[in-house]
Structures are given as C-alpha cells and as structure tokens.
Amino acid sequence: MRRYPEYKESGVEWIGEIPEHWEMIHTKYLFRLVTEPAPQNHDYELLSIYTDIGVRPRKELEERGNRATTTDGYWLVKKGDFIVNKLLAWMGAIGLSDYEGVTSPAYDILRKIQPLNERFYEYLFRCGLYFTEFKKWSKGIMEVRLRLYFNQFGQIPLVFPPVDDQNKIVDFLDRKTGQIDELIRIKERQVELLQEQRTALINQAVTKGLNQNVKMKPSGMEWIGKIPKHWGIRKIKHIATLVSEKSTPETDAIKISPENVESETGKVLDFYSSYDSIGVKFQAGDVLFNKLRVYLSKVIFAEYSGYSLGEMIVIRTSLQQMGKYLFYLMLSSRFIEYCNSISEGVKMPRTDVNDILNAHIPLTPYQEQAQIVKFLDRKTQQIDELIATEQRKIELLKEYRQSLISEVVTGKIDVRSEA
Secondary structure, three states, X not given: OOOOOOEEEOOOOOOOEEEOOOXXXXXXXXXXXXXXXXXXXXXXXXXXXXXXXXXXXXXHOOOOOOEOOOOOOOEEEOOOOEEEEOOOHHHOOEEEOOOOEEEOOOEEEEEEOOOOOHHHHHHXXXXXXXXXXXXXXXXXXXXXXXXXXXXXXXXXXXXXOOHHHHHHHHHHHHHHHHHHHHHHHHHHHHHHHHHHHHHHHHHHHHHHOOOOOOOEEEOOOOOOOEEEOOOEEEEHHHOEEEEOOEEOOOOOOOXXXXXXXXXXXXXXXXXXXXXXXXXXXXXXXXXXXXXXXXHHOOEEEOOOOEEEOOOEEEEEEOOHHHHHHHHHHHHOHHHHHHHHHOOEOOOOOEOOHHHHHOOEEEEOOHHHHHHHHHHHHHHHHHHHHHXXXXXXXXXXXXXXXXXXXXXHHOOOOOOOOOO
C-alpha cells in the first residue's frame, strides 16, 4: 500500500510523521466530558465497557439481570458516546456505544464537540497505540489503582485527519478487519472442532476401548453406558487411595494450584504457584484432580514430584502404571459431567472427596490399559500440535489486524483509494 504524498512531523515522538494535511489536536478540543444524570424510574439498558469487545449491554454477557434496578446516580449514555473505564483505560477499556442506556459513575462519558467520525476514533483508541499513553497520563500509585481522569485524558494529543479522510479510513478498516475477523472466526472454529475431537477420542477410548468390533454389555452406570464384555466396573477407591498428608513445600519445590492448570488438557501453565501455604506432596504417577468447580476439567498426571495446593486432591493408584489410564478416565468429559452432577453448592460447587473415591469406573486388563494410554498419548499430542498451529495463526492474524489499524489511523499508509 502506498504512502501519502507529503508528510510532516507530528510533534509527538511515538506517533512520528503524519500526512501534511492532517492535524494534531488535544482530546479536550474534540470531546467533552458528559455528566448527564439518568432520569429516575426509567427502563434503560445497563451498559458496560469490556477490554476485548468494547461497549455492550450487560444483559448480553452477564447473569446479573438485564436492567439497572435504579437509575439513581447513573450517567445517561447516547449512541455515539464514548465510555471510558477510568481504572482500566490503559488496558483497552474504552469504546464507542452503539446503544442508548445508562452506566455507572465509575465510567466517564465523552461526547464529540465538533464534526468527526466517531468510528475513526474508536479504531484509534482501541488499536493499542494509545494504551501506553493512557497509562502514562493516569493518576495513582499502583497499576491496580491507576485512574485516567478527563483532566489528564484531555491533554493527550490525537491525530485529526479531515473528516473525508476519516470516513474513507473507517470504510477501509471496516472491510479489511471484517475479512480478518472472518478468518479468525474460521480458525477458532477449527480449534473448537479439534478440541471436540480430542474429547471424543478420550471418551471413546476409556469407556469403549479401541476395538470397534468388540462385544458390549451394560455397565450399570448411566454416565458410562455400555462397555466391552470383558471389562469390569470398579470403584476408584478399590484401585487407588487419597493422599492427604500435608506439609510445607520446600523453597524451590514445584507447587501447583488449579489456576495454574489448563482446562481439558492436563497441561500445567505454571509449575510454581504463588500461593504460600501448606500442600499435599505428590509423586510421579499420581493424579491431581480439582474438586472445586469440576466442570472446569482441571486434571493432571504427574510426571514429577511436588505439592498440590488449594482444591486439587491427590490420588495414587495401587499400581503406578495405572496412573496414566486413571488420568485419562478422570479427564474424560463423561466423568467430569458425572462429578459435576453430584457437586454441592451454587456459586462454588464442590464434589465431595468420598463421592469421587466411590465413583464407579470402567476397568480393563492392564495390557489393554497400556494400549489405550499409548493410543491417547499419540493422538492427543497430534491434535494438540494441530491446535497449537491454528492458535499461532490466530495470534498472527490478530497481530496483523492491530498493525494494520495502527498504520492506517496514524497515516503511515494511504488507503483513501482503497475504501
């Protein structure tokens, strides 16, 4: 793509050159702070700003009711206003509202005071270029308490192209980002399908085996269904024990808590939990199972020793070589769904440890267990590699999207004839 015919210095080091016919102008000369109280006893959409998707009615994304219970103290938001989360603006919590509604006074409402294309400034504000600037102008002593007040926001310099340029840039970016977003959506769907394939493979292997022609019989357990005729049904406590002795981890010991574990894969994202507490010592061959909110499906097969913290119980099989098979079985979505169905509690549902140990599971002779483990190790690794490849493509597409927007809205490339 071509550049503009002539450039000049913007006067802002991190923006660099801008097209000769563009201007730089402080935010306060383009937008004003609006503090328009919402009328009482009116039925307005309650709006929030999210770092990843911008402004949305809260009812679309949260289970907190779809309306404000009262409009007292809320600000009125009109379509075309910007909502700024003062606390998180530097992380991207700023966006254009396509809705009429109300929002909390924790947010600032900005409204244009001269002709401009609001969509251009949404691209500008959310492209990432300005996040560092938002943080620099925020007031506070720590990141968790930084706030971007309008007195400071108003001092931030913005590029100000002619409105006709703004319109053409918006048209171009709408089209191009729409194409990129569609590619991202396709890749994300491919990842979902691969994850579904992974789940189905595990379910099939641990409850039906690898031989599709084997004769089947009822297991007597609804969540299991039919099993191969030569398989048996045993309680977990008959083949494994709960490790419960707690101790203080050594300084350099591996420490794992549920938030360090990736859902549905058994992958540990961080081997050194920040939790400073006693834990249950586990060893290689043990299975770690998160009994809090089991639907998150956080299960580990340990290939090392360490400490389990928080709500992850440690289960040790009577024969160490059975550990990996039990891991796949407890990771299966069928077992997770069963444990979730017997959990107690609403906000923080837990599955009782005794219920887990008393759960009936399908059990096959050890030789077949080893074949199933070998099969699933190979197949899940292949699928995980495909997922990683697709996820990297998604990351590259998102990086390209951000880079394209940044280049266009700061005038580094001329798209006026491309719109």
